[in-house]
Amino acid sequence: xxxxxxxxxxxxxxxxxxxxxxxxxxxxxxxxxxxxxxxxxxxxxxxxxxxxxxxxxxxxxxxxxxxxxxxxxxxxxxxxxxx
Numbered sequence: 552x553x554x555x556x557x558x559x560x561x562x563x564x565x566x567x568x569x570x571x572x573x574x575x576x577x578x579x580x581x582x583x584x585x586x587x588x589x590x591x592x593x594x595x596x597x598x599x600x601x602x603x604x605x606x607x608x609x610x611x612x613x614x615x616x617x618x619x620x621x622x623x624x625x626x627x628x629x630x631x632x633x634x
Contacts, residue, residue: 561587 564584571578 561585 562585564586566583567581569580571580
């Protein structure tokens, strides 16, 4: 999987074709799918530094851990009270 700096490079994705028929005559639409960076943007230009992305991923992991861990901690406390 390409990293964030590689995703802005121009690249070929795949060829495609769509068959059809009009007035009994067969035809085919042929094309390709590719990517090219917008004008004025350099290839490999990424709007965020790598440390910002790493920090956002770490923060998301902490929030997810807390969201999953707090309900479990509360359940442990409830079972001790009822005993």
